[in-house]
Amino acid sequence: MAAVVKVDKLAQSVVKGPSLMTGGYPTKPWMEVPAVFKPGNYAYPTKPEKLEYLNRQQGVSFPNAREWNPEDDDWKLPENWKEIILQGLKDRLDRFRSLKIFMDCCVRCGACADKCHFFLGTGDPKNMPVLRAELLRSVYRNDFTLAGKILGKLAGGREMTVGVLKEWFMYAYQCTECRRCSVFCPYGIDTAEITMMLRELLHMVGIGINWAMEPVSNSNRTGNHMGLTPQAFKGNVEFLCDDIENLTGIRVNPTFNRKGAEILFITPSADVFAEPGIFTCMGYLLLFEAIGLDYTWSTYASEGGNFGLFTSNEMMKKLNGKMYAEAKRLGVKWILGGECGHMWRVVHQYMDTMNGPADFLEVPKSPLTGTVFENAKSTKMVHISEFTADLIKNGKIKLDKTRNSHVIPTFHDSCNPARAMGLLDEPRYILDNVVEKWYEMPENTIREKTFCCGSGTALNTDEIMELRMRSGLPRANAVKYVHEKHGVNTLGCVCAIDRATLTTLMDYWVPGVQVAGLSELVGNALVIDGEQRQDLTEGLRTLV
Amino acid sequence: MALYAELARMLADRQKQILAVWIARTLQSYNSSDFFINSQDRFANPVGMLVRDGLTRVFELLRTEAEAEAFVQPLDQVIRIRAVQEFAASQAVVPFLELKWVVREVLNEDPPANPPTGELHHFDCAVDRVALTAFDLYCQCREQLYRTRIREVKSGRARFTDSGCPSRLADAGTGGGASEKS
Numbered sequence: 001m002a003a004v005v006k007v008d009k010l011a012q013s014v015v016k017g018p019s020l021m022t023g024g025y026p027t028k029p030w031m032e033v034p035a036v037f038k039p040g041n042y043a044y045p046t047k048p049e050k051l052e053y054l055n056r057q058q059g060v061s062f063p064n065a066r067e068w069n070p071e072d073d074d075w076k077l078p079e080n081w082k083e084i085i086l087q088g089l090k091d092r093l094d095r096f097r098s099l100k101i102f103m104d105c106c107v108r109c110g111a112c113a114d115k116c117h118f119f120l121g122t123g124d125p126k127n128m129p130v131l132r133a134e135l136l137r138s139v140y141r142n143d144f145t146l147a148g149k150i151l152g153k154l155a156g157g158r159e160m161t162v163g164v165l166k167e168w169f170m171y172a173y174q175c176t177e178c179r180r181c182s183v184f185c186p187y188g189i190d191t192a193e194i195t196m197m198l199r200e201l202l203h204m205v206g207i208g209i210n211w212a213m214e215p216v217s218n219s220n221r222t223g224n225h226m227g228l229t230p231q232a233f234k235g236n237v238e239f240l241c242d243d244i245e246n247l248t249g250i251r252v253n254p255t256f257n258r259k260g261a262e263i264l265f266i267t268p269s270a271d272v273f274a275e276p277g278i279f280t281c282m283g284y285l286l287l288f289e290a291i292g293l294d295y296t297w298s299t300y301a302s303e304g305g306n307f308g309l310f311t312s313n314e315m316m317k318k319l320n321g322k323m324y325a326e327a328k329r330l331g332v333k334w335i336l337g338g339e340c341g342h343m344w345r346v347v348h349q350y351m352d353t354m355n356g357p358a359d360f361l362e363v364p365k366s367p368l369t370g371t372v373f374e375n376a377k378s379t380k381m382v383h384i385s386e387f388t389a390d391l392i393k394n395g396k397i398k399l400d401k402t403r404n405s406h407v408i409p410t411f412h413d414s415c416n417p418a419r420a421m422g423l424l425d426e427p428r429y430i431l432d433n434v435v436e437k438w439y440e441m442p443e444n445t446i447r448e449k450t451f452c453c454g455s456g457t458a459l460n461t462d463e464i465m466e467l468r469m470r471s472g473l474p475r476a477n478a479v480k481y482v483h484e485k486h487g488v489n490t491l492g493c494v495c496a497i498d499r500a501t502l503t504t505l506m507d508y509w510v511p512g513v514q515v516a517g518l519s520e521l522v523g524n525a526l527v528i529d530g531e532q533r534q535d536l537t538e539g540l541r542t543l544v
Numbered sequence: 545m546a547l548y549a550e551l552a553r554m555l556a557d558r559q560k561q562i563l564a565v566w567i568a569r570t571l572q573s574y575n576s577s578d579f580f581i582n583s584q585d586r587f588a589n590p591v592g593m594l595v596r597d598g599l600t601r602v603f604e605l606l607r608t609e610a611e612a613e614a615f616v617q618p619l620d621q622v623i624r625i626r627a628v629q630e631f632a633a634s635q636a637v638v639p640f641l642e643l644k645w646v647v648r649e650v651l652n653e654d655p656p657a658n659p660p661t662g663e664l665h666h667f668d669c670a671v672d673r674v675a676l677t678a679f680d681l682y683c684q685c686r687e688q689l690y691r692t693r694i695r696e697v698k699s700g701r702a703r704f705t706d707s708g709c710p711s712r713l714a715d716a717g718t719g720g721g722a723s724e725k726s
Binding site: 041113114119120121122123124125128274275442444445462463465466467469470473474477478481504507508509 | 575585587591696
């Protein structure tokens, strides 16, 4: 008879019996476990000159610029830092009803706990959304609720200390504001907004990361993350036009800052600058040429991305405002937006109360099909996938699926288009029409439940590569499944951060899978009158 | 020729118990281990399920005295995860060495199983080889991470920061990006 081993007893002996394993076991209550910063687990702080520049700009405030190092005990905080933070929290509780509700209504049911890709990749309890929010909520209770003021720790309150502040910095930057947890919250608490508040409060005492703030300052100065001047931006797009001509024989001549164009096109600047986004951009250019769209690029609103969303309300508003200011200046009727992630969250969730409604623009109407985009009635901005799907549905473009025969895709729902604007079916409809066969990842990893790339909200920087790889594991794991089961070799998506970071993620977890924007696949399949397309075995990526 | 045929039979008899203990111990190296141990959905709980599957396959390969190459894939499945979590190199590979302790504990459970002299030594040696292979894989993963970092830095994607403004850099004498310091 086989021995009956008492698993529980033996598992306990991990702690009691001899063990080579060290660390890992939760031995203290979470409030007593300090955040420890070491190379690889934090993103580099903002350079003082970037903050000083931004602090000089109208409508935004980024005080207390200085050199500081997360690994040092002394973060060189302003003397009255605690007063600043608590006053900042008070102001925000008064201004944002949602924050007050989110602070009060959580019943700690735990539905969100195991839904966060950071928790799933690290096993760190403070990455459970409920506990991440508790980092702020405990301070709220202590200082802003009667129970907390009287009972303190007994009521789940805790005093704001430097240790708490450090914990905020650690975990506000181990959240990509992807909002997957919110899908599962029975109260609809938007944990992303709690992270946003934490980051805002930290900025008040000069704590932030350079990978967010340098693109923000570049965007504010030249209109895009890269800091490209108008000439350089235009030059880059024209390089892509040369490539298109070499590949297809079609000469595309886009216009820039053209007043009186019907449509203003705005996309993430990474699309005109870095692989693999440039192939997506070539797809846009070819599509617009094929249908003879009356549109213009802007070299000032030359960025769809808005890292202000990851920074502060005011900064988000300012960067979003430039797109609409440019639309007004150029006198266009409406705005067509490229494959960006968080730009769409800003437009759909915040635009109306920040800069909107954009009454000076017209309700978007496709000049080709006559379709009125009622969903964009207020923001006047249409997603390229909506626009393209409508063209296909109305038979306005000719597509040859065999031109994508080298591609077996799956589709990654980028967090913001999926969860913040409900763009779920249009990309799938496009895929149905541009490739012969594609495969869905498992049900609990797509659509509203999609897993984040793990590098959003300005966490796509190389110094936290391990963090990015572990938080991206749930996404990669699902890709690996369809890669092995169906031979999927391409991860389609509609977000520039995805295109950059999923490429790295795939290299580590699922080699053999490339990342492509959907417009690239559209561009591959597009049949255009008068073209002299070479044998493009890898579509627009083919080297000729 | 099998070096531990008798022991292998005992390991087969008690495989379920050995794996239960080994997997639980390994997953307890995470702070919130309950979820990793309990959730059985491979997509909702990738760390727990990939480790569970990897260790199960490694054990079966050990039990059947498989060739060295056969271990690489399941070991990589476990180590690739631990290489990007906050483990020291030693902590990352230690679960494989601990299998020796787990096997002894389970074999000693009532009624004790007594493998022939020498077979446990051969088994221990096989486990050590597995751990060393895991260490090689760990190093490969780390090297891959560093190469990936370099690739990102060199690519256009990384020019968000540190390089100053590309357009300004092309304009000699401006000090690249210095325009913000006015």
